[in-house]
Amino acid sequence: xxxxxxxxxxxxxxxxxxxxxxxxxxxxxxxxxxxxxxxxxxxxxxxxxxxxxxxxxxxxxxxxxxxxxxxxxxxxxxxxxxxxxxxxxxxxxxxxxxxxxxxxxxxxxxxxxxxxxxxxxxxxxx
Numbered sequence: 001x002x003x004x005x006x007x008x009x010x011x012x013x014x015x016x017x018x019x020x021x022x023x024x025x026x027x028x029x030x031x032x033x034x035x036x037x038x039x040x041x042x043x044x045x046x047x048x049x050x051x052x053x054x055x056x057x058x059x060x061x062x063x064x065x066x067x068x069x070x071x072x073x074x075x076x077x078x079x080x081x082x083x084x085x086x087x088x089x090x091x092x093x094x095x096x097x098x099x100x101x102x103x104x105x106x107x108x109x110x111x112x113x114x115x116x117x118x119x120x121x122x123x124x125x126x
Contacts, residue, residue, distance in 0.1 A: 027077065027086070031069035035103035040072060042102070043092040048084060051075065 045052035076084040
């Protein structure tokens with residue numbers, strides 16, 4: 001079994017790209033970067049302006065990227081009721097980051113997966 005897993009992980013056609021840390025979800029991973037949090041809050045404000053406004057203060061009160069990411073993630077997706085819908089949020093975020101003036105950092109493991117899928121020459125080191 002382990003040998004099959006190793007072969008799969010290193011196959012040219014089939015590769016698995018994992019983030020380098022124990023993270024909750026893609027949204028949490030994105031929120032670890034300061035620029036991404038700004039873009040995410042802008043996208044959230046287009047859908048839920050009151051939630052976005054309340055989260056800005058909560059995020060600013062936290063110290064460190066992990067705590068800020070957790071505050072943003074929990075404030076959107078782990079609310080007591082009326083969670084933000086991931087699909088509509090993803091569409092709003094895609095629209096926001098399609099603007100070249102908006103700073104946004106794509107996680108290295110996502111870059112590597114895209115480059116591999118597109119058969120680009122160089123894959124970033126994780």
